[in-house]
Amino acid sequence: MPSPQHLLLKQFLTAATGPLARRRPSLTGLRLALEVGSLFQFLPWGVHLESQTVEGMAAEWIRPTGAPAHRVLLYLHGGGYVLGSLNSHRSLIGALAQRCQLNALAIDYRKAPDYPFPAALDDARLAYRWLLGQGYQPHDIIIAGDSAGGGLALALLIALRDNQEPLPAAAIGLSPWTDLALSTATIRRVAHEELQLLEALTMRGWGGQYAADLSLAHPLISPVQAELHDLPPLLLQVSDAEVLCDDVLGFAGKAQLAGVPVTLQTFEGLVHWWHLFWRVVPEARQALDKVATFTQRIWAAQAEAARIVAGAQRPKTAAPRLRARL
Structure with a gap:
């Protein structure tokens, strides 16, 4: 059962969908509304902001106090490939970086329809290569994202693997x-609820804008269509009430069959983008805590693997000879 805080959030979002559906605001209007909403999103205490330019892209470092310098979280924000910015996701990234004790690099990748596929993917790949050029090691990098940013993170893994480039830790x-x-079956499943139906139909349109003249089944546009072998460990979170739930479950199952270590965490009755509301929704804080636990396991597994390798490579000392008694 979702928390009372989440139920209030859902009532607010549902009340807002009616006017939005009737007015059909422009993409410019939606972007502006999201930026205005970002004015009420603040970094957690103890997290510091540092502007950065990455290969010509606006970017920023979000640095929790005490985070180790050699590890980094490359974060790709959501927004259907058409919305979102550094401002809209700064608070979420800050909360995630603080819990994981990772310095996070967020990039403002190019958006459709002005810059359709592969612009966002190219920008994400440039950011990853830039980190490598700065001296970060692949095994010290974790890539993360929400919604479209989460799909972009998975597409980036596939593109790096196919190009035989070093993969991140997770x-x-x-x-x-x-x-x-977004299959017709998905649309039918959520058709009884105005908020989810509007979200599904809107995202369908955004997907077409991102793909432009290419098929939505392109494996780097829809990662579920790709071969998923030889990928690093994945953590996937989704709510059973989300429009994207069926597709996330399908992706997780396909990745597991391909031998990928997948940690799938499902939540009950939560709206899409519930992570953004971590300050007021306890389920969001619980989800971010689970992400931190996952990252700790990644580093612990690396340390154990290094210990085993070091032990195997250590030269064996000869056993002392016993002097025979006369």
Whole structure:
């Protein structure tokens, strides 16, 4: 059962969908509304902001006090490939970085429809390569994202693997958008609820804007269509009430069959993007805590593997000879 705080949030969002559906605001209007809403999003105490330019892109470091310098979280924000910015996700990234004790690099990748696929993927790949050029090691990098950003993170893994580039330690998808087609069956499943139906139909349109002239089944547009072998460990979180739930479950199952270590965490009755409301929704804080536990396991597994390798490579000393008694 969702918390009372989440129920209030859902009532507020549901009340807002009616006017939005009737007015059909422009993309510019939606972007502006999201930026205005970002004015009420603040970094957690003890997290510091540092502007950065990455290969010509606006970016920023979000640095928790005490986070180790050699590890980094590359974060790709959500927004259907058409919305979102550094401002809209700064608070969420700060909360996640603080819990995981990781310095986070967020990038303002290019958006459709002005910059359709592969612009966002190219920008994400440039940011990853930039980190490597700065001296960060692949095994010290985790890639994360929410919604479209989560799908973009998974597409980045696939693109790096196919190009035989070094892969990061792990990837995290918070309700990742893995299939931009959003099947008719999904639309029917959520049709009884205005908030979910509006969200599904809107995202369908955004998916087409991102794909432009390409098929939505392109494996780097809809990662669920890709071959999923030889990927690093994945953490996927999704709510059973989300439009994207069926596709996330399908992606997780396919990845597991391909031999990928997948941690799938499902939540009950939560709206899409519930992570953004971590200050007021306890389920969001619980989800971020679970992400932190996952990252700790990644580092612990690396340390154990290094210990085993070091032990195997240590030269064996000869056993002392016993002097025979006369």
